[in-house]
Structure formats: structure tokens, C-alpha cells
Amino acid sequence: MIIDCHGHYTTAPAAHAQWQPSSPYPAISDDEIRESLEGSQLRLMAQRGVDLTIFSPRASAMRHHLGTESDSRAWTSVSNDLIARVVGLYPSSFAGVGQLPQSPGVPIANSVGELRRCVLELGFVGCNLNPDPSGGHWTSPPLTDPYWFPLYEEMVSLDVPAMVHVSAVTNENFHATGSHYLNADTTAFMQFLQSDLFTRFPGLRFIIPHGGGAVPYHWGRFRGLADMIGRPSPDESVMTNVFFDTCVYHQSGINLLFEVIGIDNLLFGSEMVGAVRGIDPQTGHHFDDTRRYVEALDLSPSDREKVFSGNARRVFPRLVTT
Secondary structure: OOEEEEEEEOOOOHHHHHOOOOOOOOOOOHHHHHHHHHOOHHHHHHHHOOOEEEEEEOHHHOOOOOOOHHHHHHHHHHHHHHHHHHHHHOOOOEEEEEOOOOOOOOOHHHHHHHHHHHHHHOOOOEEEEOOOOOOOOOOOOOOOOHHHHHHHHHHHHHOOOEEEOOOOOOOOOOOHHHHHHHHHHHHHHHHHHOOOHHHHOOOOOEEEOHHHOOOHHHHHHHHHHHHHOOOOOHHHHOOOOEEEEOOOOOHHHHHHHHHHOOHHHEEOOOOOOOOOOOEOOOOOOEOOOHHHHHHOOOOOHHHHHHHHHHHHHHHOOOOOOO
16 A cells, blocks of 8 residues: 655645635535546545545645634634545545644644644544744744643554645745755754753654754764754654655655665655646656655565555554555
8 A cells, every 4th residue: 555645635626726715615616626636636546556645634734833823723624624524525545634723922822723633533543743933034933842741642652753844935025835844854853962852852853854854964963963062863862753754856855865864754645636746847747746756766565565654653653544
């Protein structure tokens, strides 16, 4: 079985994307949902041999930086409900992950209720956590600060992981998917490296997407920095609790990722119909067809099983698959 740990509903019906909390939520039929998926994610999953996608609202449209806390809560609720409808229509193809109703300056404890609703009522298997709901201005405390602990306590209680994933950016210095996303991935890892977070929360689990940002490429730097600041090496202090996906869109990058990062910390992911949707002129294949890159590696059958499904089942224990 092949489980894609990183999918977003980037093709949601236009009526949903255009909705504002000041107006009634539009009626969206099951047929509209089917139409939005069967020509995009489901078609590509079938073509690429992906059995199940762990699916969440569109990351760049989480709207954490817009409006009031009430607006964020309303948008988050309807977005998660839409994912639940997708899973209800295609239970063998999608498993739900929810966004949180984060807002700049608002305690993360206010998001705990939505996490509980997603897991206990909607049947979701995890959440996406935005370390920077300000939209590129980084006004929130580091992910290791006690500010975040109420959410972490609930994640551990529910036994669900979080993917560390920023949303849209309003700081003109950063391109959203080209720099802001990768910067956040790298920043989160360094924050974890500097702290004893996982001593306090040994059951806490995070997925850092996009291949871990700059981390695999600069693994020696992170090991050296840990030594300089008197911290254990990342293998000892971070990698029991932190995992990377394979959303890296060229073969050399995947080769490096697998050479540097242990096989038990890698989850297959593609983020198909996401940030990079085109065809690579050098290969003739879609950039985000990451299964090709993984299968080009010389992996043992057991290691291949770990990357394609076993690690995902371990990191997402609420995932029910056959």
C-alpha cells in the first residue's frame, strides 16, 4: 500500500474558496465535490499508484492572518467540515487532517476545541500547525515555548501528530512556496534542536514537510551547532519525534534526503496538485510525481514498505487502512 502523507484540497469548489464569514455558507453538492477531485487528485492518485492520501484544507488558504479570531474559527470549521465530506465520499482514498483556528496574538489554547472536534467527531488523524499565523512576520513564540503546550498536551492525549505548515505570506520579502514555506520548515527544526521539548513531551510527533526544508542539505551544520551550544546531536534529541516527507521534486534531492536522514524518519509525500504542478522538461514527468524518485532508489523491500506506508501508520496511529 502507498500512503501519501501530504495532500491539500487545492481544487475545492469555487463557492467554498470565495466564502466570507459575513455571509451564509453556500450549498455545495456532493457532485461538485466529486467533480473537483475526480479530474485532479483522484485521477493522479490512480495514475501514480497512490492508494490513500492524508488530506487537509489548502495550506495557503488557511487565512490565519486575516480578520478576527471569530473569522478564523468560522473559516476553519467550514474548511474542516468540507474535508470530512471528502473523506465520507471517498473513505478508502482519503484520511482527514484538520487546520486549526489560529490567529496572531490569540492563545493556542483556543484551538484545542477544534482539534478535539476534528479527531473525536470528524475522525481525523492529525492536524496542521502553523508556527507563524501572522503571515510571514513571525510574531508568535517559538514552537518550543510554553505558549504551545496546551495544544501539545491535547495532541499527546489524542495520540495525533501535527504537520508543521505555514500558510499565506504578506511579507513582500518572501515568496510563499519558494521561500516562506522552506524557511519555516528549517526554522521549526532549529527550534526543536535548541530545546528539551521532547523530554517534556516524549509522545509528541511532528512532520516537517517539503523534505525538511534546508535541514538534510545542511545536516553537518545542525550537528555542529548542536555541539557548539551544548545540545545533544539531532539524531538523539529530535529525530525520535520529528519526521520528514518526500516532497522534494528532483532525483538528486531525494537521493540526498535518503542518504542523510534515517529510513525510519521518512514518510512518502507528494503534495500533488500543490505548489509545483508542471512537467519537468528534463524528465517529461510531473515534478510532484515523487513515487518515481523513491522507486529509483536502491531500497530493500522492508525499507520501501516503511517509506510508502509503514512509517505513516506509526506516525498516524489513528489511521485505519487495509
